[in-house]
Amino acid sequence: MYNENIFDYMRTEKLPHIWCPGCGHGIITASIVRAISNLKLDKNNIAFVSGIGCSGRTPGYLDFNTLHTTHGRSLTFSTGIKMAKPKLKVINVLGDGDALAIGGNHFIHACRRNIDITAIIYNNSIYGMTGGQFSPTTPDGFIASTTPYGNCDPSFDVVKLASAAGASFVARGDAFHVLQLDKILQKAIDHKGFSVVDVLTTCPTQLGRRNKMKKPWENLDYIANQTVSIKKYETMSENEKQGKFPIGIFIEEKRDEYVETYTKRVINKAKGRK
Amino acid sequence: MSKLELLSGNEAIAKGAIVAGCNFYSGYPITPSSEIAEEMARLLPMNGGKFIQMEDEIAGMGAAIGASLTGAKALTATSGPGFSLKQEHIGFAIMTEIPVVIINVMRGGPSTGMPTYPAQSDVMQAKWGTHGDHSIIVLCPSSVVESFEYTIKAFNLAEQYRTPVIVLIDEVIAHMSEKVEIFSNSHYRIKNRIKPSVRPEKYNPYNVAFGSVPPLAPYGEGYRFHITGLTHDETGFPSMKARIVQDLQERLIEKIESKLKYFSFYEKYMTDDAEIIIIAYGSVARSAMKAVKDARKVGIKAGLYNPITLWPFNNKRMRRFAKKCKHFLVPEMNMGQMCHEVRSSLYGKNVNVYHLNKANGELISPSEILTKLKGVMHV
Ligand SMILES: Cc1ncc(C[n+]2csc(CCOP(=O)(O)OP(=O)(O)O)c2C)c(N)n1
Ligand code: SF4
Numbered sequence: 103m104y105n106e107n108i109f110d111y112m113r114t115e116k117l118p119h120i121w122c123p124g125c126g127h128g129i130i131t132a133s134i135v136r137a138i139s140n141l142k143l144d145k146n147n148i149a150f151v152s153g154i155g156c157s158g159r160t161p162g163y164l165d166f167n168t169l170h171t172t173h174g175r176s177l178t179f180s181t182g183i184k185m186a187k188p189k190l191k192v193i194n195v196l197g198d199g200d201a202l203a204i205g206g207n208h209f210i211h212a213c214r215r216n217i218d219i220t221a222i223i224y225n226n227s228i229y230g231m232t233g234g235q236f237s238p239t240t241p242d243g244f245i246a247s248t249t250p251y252g253n254c255d256p257s258f259d260v261v262k263l264a265s266a267a268g269a270s271f272v273a274r275g276d277a278f279h280v281l282q283l284d285k286i287l288q289k290a291i292d293h294k295g296f297s298v299v300d301v302l303t304t305c306p307t308q309l310g311r312r313n314k315m316k317k318p319w320e321n322l323d324y325i326a327n328q329t330v331s332i333k334k335y336e337t338m339s340e341n342e343k344q345g346k347f348p349i350g351i352f353i354e355e356k357r358d359e360y361v362e363t364y365t366k367r368v369i370n371k372a373k374g375r376k
Numbered sequence: 377m378s379k380l381e382l383l384s385g386n387e388a389i390a391k392g393a394i395v396a397g398c399n400f401y402s403g404y405p406i407t408p409s410s411e412i413a414e415e416m417a418r419l420l421p422m423n424g425g426k427f428i429q430m431e432d433e434i435a436g437m438g439a440a441i442g443a444s445l446t447g448a449k450a451l452t453a454t455s456g457p458g459f460s461l462k463q464e465h466i467g468f469a470i471m472t473e474i475p476v477v478i479i480n481v482m483r484g485g486p487s488t489g490m491p492t493y494p495a496q497s498d499v500m501q502a503k504w505g506t507h508g509d510h511s512i513i514v515l516c517p518s519s520v521v522e523s524f525e526y527t528i529k530a531f532n533l534a535e536q537y538r539t540p541v542i543v544l545i546d547e548v549i550a551h552m553s554e555k556v557e558i559f560s561n562s563h564y565r566i567k568n569r570i571k572p573s574v575r576p577e578k579y580n581p582y583n584v585a586f587g588s589v590p591p592l593a594p595y596g597e598g599y600r601f602h603i604t605g606l607t608h609d610e611t612g613f614p615s616m617k618a619r620i621v622q623d624l625q626e627r628l629i630e631k632i633e634s635k636l637k638y639f640s641f642y643e644k645y646m647t648d649d650a651e652i653i654i655i656a657y658g659s660v661a662r663s664a665m666k667a668v669k670d671a672r673k674v675g676i677k678a679g680l681y682n683p684i685t686l687w688p689f690n691n692k693r694m695r696r697f698a699k700k701c702k703h704f705l706v707p708e709m710n711m712g713q714m715c716h717e718v719r720s721s722l723y724g725k726n727v728n729v730y731h732l733n734k735a736n737g738e739l740i741s742p743s744e745i746l747t748k749l750k751g752v753m754h755v
Pocket of ligand 2 (some may be wrong): 306
């Protein structure tokens with residue numbers, strides 16, 4: 103797994119990063135870079151975009167065309183980039199609050215269009231940056247700074263949401279099963295169309311601390327125990343499925359990509375009329 | 377070679393955008409601006425550009441900024457409620473210095489207000505709608521021809537000053553039809569953003585060594601750099617150092633305000649000997665013009681000043697008027713937004729500033745202005 107090439111893709115002078123010791127965000131970032139390195143992509147042709155949150159700080163450490171936008175709205179910027187310059191490979195990282203709460207509308211519409219962008223959700227089930235308020239993926243009963251009596255808000259299943267909204271590649275990985283995550287991310291980035299990877303990860307500082315997982319490894323252990331392969335998940339009883347998340351690739355389909363379709367169906371027709 | 381076309385203000389804006397080199401539009405439909413989107417959806421794909429209807433106005437603004445970062449000239453258009461939604465991203469474009477043009481066809485508010493009636497209710501929102509200190513260029517045409525011309529200028533200014541530029545029009549201008557003489561593209565002076573002349577390793581997106589507007593490289597041409605809405609240093613990376621942040625804040629204002637003389641567009645009519653100057657913009661300037669002519673006939677020495685560049689407001693010109701003229705009247709289709717600015721520009725001068733306000737969807741007629749002139753000038 104160790105891949106010294108990853109530093110070729112990083113702005114190493116910007117390290118150390120701002121993330122807390124033991125934060126899962128770094129594990130995902132390294133995995134993304136390995137995927138890019140394995141695909142041998144040209145740095146000049148990658149636009150790497152994020153919103154606001156701890157996850158939002160990722161682009162600053164990477165040596166691409168990088169853009170740190172606003173909370174929840176990063177996919178709209180990515181959409182403009184991809185439309186205007188389709189040769190760019192657009193990779194967009196998001197927090198769970200970023201992608202699913204404030205950015206939920208943009209998220210489902212990007213899925214629907216099937217525009218060629220890879221959306222990677224750093225899903226730590228909490229608002230890390232702002233001090234541990236609950237997010238749309240905080241588990242039932244968990245303590246967050248705004249759920250002092252335990253969370254009673256139902257949560258989103260990112261895989262189901264993205265599938266229903268029309269993404270042509272949908273997968274889930276996690277910060278514990280890193281070898282698998284590398285492979286999933288590589289496929290997601292290589293995929294033509296809108297690809298979504300829900301990456302379950304940790305926030306020992308804001309989530310773990312309040313929920314008896316203060317030590318980073320305890321939070322990571324929790325993630326490891328939560329996840330099962332899709333194959334195994336299918337054999338489990340409804341009872342056993344409670345609180346478990348299947349990991350792997352759920353959807354990988356060849357479907358018309360938005361910008362190509364626009365070019366074929368709109369631009370060509372319009373030019374004929376001129 | 378030129379041809380005459382009968383266009384509405386909204387159509388003229390779309391035509392002007394194409395002439396200016398606009399090749400990207402992203403937005404969300406809203407009355408009374410929707411015809412701009414409809415025209416762009418038709419025109420862009422046949423002129424080498426792309427159109428996308430986004431899921432809301434926030435997205436329309438975000439996509440426009442993203443496209444601009446790749447080197448495109450991007451446009452979005454909206455009206456009151458949508459303009460409110462765009463504000464966070466307008467601030468992002470100011471902070472990151474990304475050129476983009478925003479058209480706001482004003483309607484009455486607050487809230488849904490009067491969607492199909494004219495108003496001039498966003499004069500202050502255009503200036504101060506987004507949070508934080510900043511300067512912004514806002515142009516306000518008063519005719520269909522001007523809508524065409526000032527859209528081209530808006531793109532030029534956005535490119536030249538690396539900044540969002542807002543064009544405000546009211547519903548009357550948006551929907552009325554007038555003849556516009558359109559020349560071939562070479563007739564118009566089109567400005568493009570300055571690209572870096574240094575090698576990629578040497579490039580900093582906020583390097584002000586050569587002036588207060590740093591060159592901007594497009595994404596995907598070998599210049600790999602970082603853009604953030606956080607306060608940043610010349611490299612584009614976040615900085616919270618007091619000195620650097622203060623310099624940035626000052627430069628973002630300075631780069632626009634100190635160059636006002638190059639783009640302080642206006643129209644003056646009979647102001648030289650005027651005893652009372654009407655300050656009017658947008659469709660009200662047309663009523664005011666007629667009122668000035670009528671007033672002269674009954675012996676009132678009136679004049680008209682139409683500040684087409686609404687923001688930054690030209691205080692110096694106002695103070696020059698005040699050397700000779702002691703009475704000012706500001707008729708506007710709102711409850712006194714520009715009047716407020718006129719008063720503060722004349723602070724300390726021994727003058728009277730009168731107001732005439734209507735925010736009920738009705739136009740301000742020449743006769744209403746004349747009646748007001750007669751009243752204040754005791755004729
Ligand atoms: C419009 C807006 N609303 C709220 C915020 C404050 N805010 C910043 S980050 C954040 C949530 C971060 O959580 P998440 O998206 O899950 O990312 P994480 O920090 O956990 O990586 C919030 C609410 C903001 N920056 N902008
Ligand atoms: S607050 Fe949580 S998500 Fe943010 S850096 Fe710390 S551990 Fe990571």
